[in-house]
Amino acid sequence: MKLTVWTYEGPPHVGAMRVATCMKGLHYVLHAPQGDTYADLLFTMIERRNHRPPVTYTTFQARDLGSDTATLFKTACQDAVDRFAPEAIIVGASCTAELIQDDPAGLAETMGLDIPVIPLELPSYSRKENFGADETFYQIVRTLAAPQERTSHVTCNILGPTALGFRARDDIEELTGLLYDLGVSVNVVAPFGATPTDIANLPAAHFNVLLTPETGEAAARWLEKTHGQPFTKIVPIGVGATRDFIAEVATITGLPCQPDESRLRMPWWSRSVDSTYLTGKRVFIFGDGTHVAAHARIARDEMGFEVVGIGCYNREMARPIRALARDYGVDALITDDYLEVEAAIEALSPEMILGTQMERHIGKRLGIPCAVISAPVHVQDFPARYSPQVGFEGANVIFDTLIHPLVMGLEEHLLTMFRDDFEFHDENGPSHHGGPAPRPPQADTPRDISEPKKVETGGDVLVWLADAEKELKKIPFFVRGKARRNTETFATEKGLAEISLETLYEAKAHYAR
């Protein structure tokens, strides 16, 4: 038993719904109580889908339990097949139905339906949403993929994108364009937009592009093993990763792969002088493993940030993220407990967070700007405009996304120069954002300065003297956390018990870059 308030991932059957909902001609019959129908709103509200998810819930009640929930399942299943006429169905149980052990798979098989019935075994009490999606897609592929000749020209499939995925819609479009540019046409995108017939045709492609390892890797591995299709290991998010991905495609296909980089503006935007202020910004990165890995590279090599911590909530990616953290000389935080994430962020006090909707809320509370780079998603992560993450346009979009929460370069300098003027008061956030500034972090709220503030630093007690504390408050809020920490580290190293104005400036000189 584990007490949880907010979760990064839903239960595994929600993962199955993400697969079913993004496909066409597939229906999901889910043995579940009525309350589980809440999941429909994830798709109709958050993603603004204009159709109900193709899911029939049996909505059994307590009074059915003693009698015949199995018949209820069969009736619901037959009604769904009659009404929606799908090409294939997937059947499974939610957490509650798993406990009553009706065996939806077995029941559906006895019904003599003339369409493929794909049973799902998704352990609700040990696995989560991403696993559910990955496993569901894998089962669908395994059941439906038909051995066949390769296409005459070089083609690939794009595997992994699902409903509620982070920018899946636009990533598919951008990636399809990029591949076309390289001389590769896309055979099938799956599961997003695919029909069961399309799934059958997956083996016609020469290779697979694994766009979303979280939800497509099991299928990609199976296709490699069974149908001899190699799959790409690099997810093309960021300039460097996109170029590496192109090289990977060249190796697999033997094509020359000369991409058109004329639309790639990101490297110049990052080199131009207004971006100087980005240098060494301390960022904390958290999300799903794939996006975190991509953004760590972007942050360090393409934005010139300092990565102070990375982590992911999906344990399936713990290994690669730990390895990556070692490369970056930071600790990896593998957890799905947002309180732990919040504590880590508070301790590191980064100047910016690259995270999920969870970290956005954490950032709001701590007064730290946050750019959302990964699922879990909310309605604002489904913009009307085209905004992919992959490929060259994706790199441009990411540059904009990462600087949006920050104060712009020139503006930051003005803020420092005029920090005592009221227009540049701390509480004014970036000028391109309306409304009040984020609340300053807890540690920085004005406190009674008559009593010097004490900080515990592993046994030693540091005291901030009033004048130093006052001066610290004059420092713009977005660099104040760093200044405070640097000063404290400096004082501890020097064995000081008190921080005076002098100490503050000595520390500043010490850390000046």
Place this chain on the structure above:
Amino acid sequence: MNDLTPPIGGGCRTAPVLKQRGQREVFCGLTGIIWLHRKMQDAFFLVVGSRTCAHLLQSAAGVMIFAEPRFGTAILEETDLAGMADAHTELDREVARLLSRRPDIRQLFLVGSCPSEVIKIDLARAAERLSQVHAPHVRVLNYSGSGIETTFTQGEDACLASMVPVLKDTTARELLLVGALPDVVEDQMLALLGEMGIDNIRLLPARRIDDTTAVGPNTVFALTQPFLGDTHAELERRGARHIAAPFPFGDEGTTAWLQAIATEFGVSDDVFDRVTAAPRARARKAIAQAAEVLRGKSVFFFPDSQLEIPLARFLTRECGMTAIEVGSPYIHDALHGPDLDLLPAGPQISEGQDVDLQLDRARAARPDLTVCGLGLANPLEAEGLTTKWAIELVFTPVHFYEQAGDLAGLFSRPVRRKSLLRMEAAE
């Protein structure tokens, strides 16, 4: 002047009720935690459930405004499913940890879910045990919010019903007002009744546990929400008497509701009229504005919160709409009867749901406004229907005179928006 004449063609109380059995598209009772925990400021709601339950709460809450809200889910894991003794020890540990971290918590609700009920974790026993351990600082109660037992607003009913047996005894003649209302609405309600000279009033739920509410044979009670059937039964069991009335939505509903209480307490017509005249006039004016948009339009209710019948009465009688179908998850005559009496005959009254068949009826009827859950709203909009999502009706202050205009506005806004937008959807 308080013209509550039943409709000429008769009401809907005896109309045949359509009952279909199929997929129900409604939330479970856990959802009530979202508003109950805001209302009871010293209460914590601990769901004993699965990842699905936690995800439902998160999705229904929509926003993660609170770092540590006063609710959470103790997620059952594979080890808990193995043996019962285990689950109780684990629960004790989680509760102890929680209460030591949150000394502000004075009442703890253990909320049952489908998984906890299917594997038969006895939360009543757990509540008793934990009450003893943590008394007197914390009172521990339990109720079911599970989807196999409860629908959406029934969660509040189950919660309040669980509190009735532990209310103190009294022989005083008191008025007990039952139902969780936003504080601002509750204050208006108390002010109106106070001006009529009724002030021996208790509230269920009270804002904090220390506000001791009592009940006994001389207690009369009125419900402010139409979904409190079990609480109603529990209160009668304690000897209290129900004042039946239409629910306080709109000018007419509010007046009828207040009138029933005023009559019970012998308030004179003069006093009643003096107290209600000004807010009634304001309510009428505010409703009239929204009603301009709604008059002559048709409305179709999918079952959701059990507010459907009183709201249909409000929309038909005060906003000039015609009801095509009024669906409610459950219909209790003792609660909904007075509103059904006033609802003009004509609409199909339905209880429970087969969502696919009901969607077929809605599509055929093409109502001007469809009141439905969040899962159906956008798909129906995409088919050209105009919708109002029902969940807003329980999250927004809509009771009594001062909110009557806002209530009408919730329905008129989507209709007005439809007429304002001048563009075809892209193909």
